[in-house]
Amino acid sequence: MAHKCPDYVKELNDYLDGTLDPTLCREIEAHIGECPNCRIMIDSMRRTVSLCRDGVNEPLPPVLEDKLNATLKARWEKKFGKQA
Ligand SMILES: [Zn+2]
Numbered sequence: 001m002a003h004k005c006p007d008y009v010k011e012l013n014d015y016l017d018g019t020l021d022p023t024l025c026r027e028i029e030a031h032i033g034e035c036p037n038c039r040i041m042i043d044s045m046r047r048t049v050s051l052c053r054d055g056v057n058e059p060l061p062p063v064l065e066d067k068l069n070a071t072l073k074a075r076w077e078k079k080f081g082k083q084a
Helices: 005-017 022-034 036-054 062-080
Strands: none
Touching (some): 005 036
């Protein structure tokens, strides 16, 4: 039975976390190979995930926080261009 896109979307989080069952993982990768919609979905989720991982949730000393924010901002601008 063939999966439809919505079936995969549920698994994409796990896929990106690397916690997905290897069999399902291969299935998703095969599907992404032939489905532009899911490929775009994965790309944008991956971007979001990596941005979240770059961020730090624990409170930081202000100096460090400034440094981190500057780093993140520079990284963001490098990736996406300067925001108008
Ligand atoms: Zn799809």
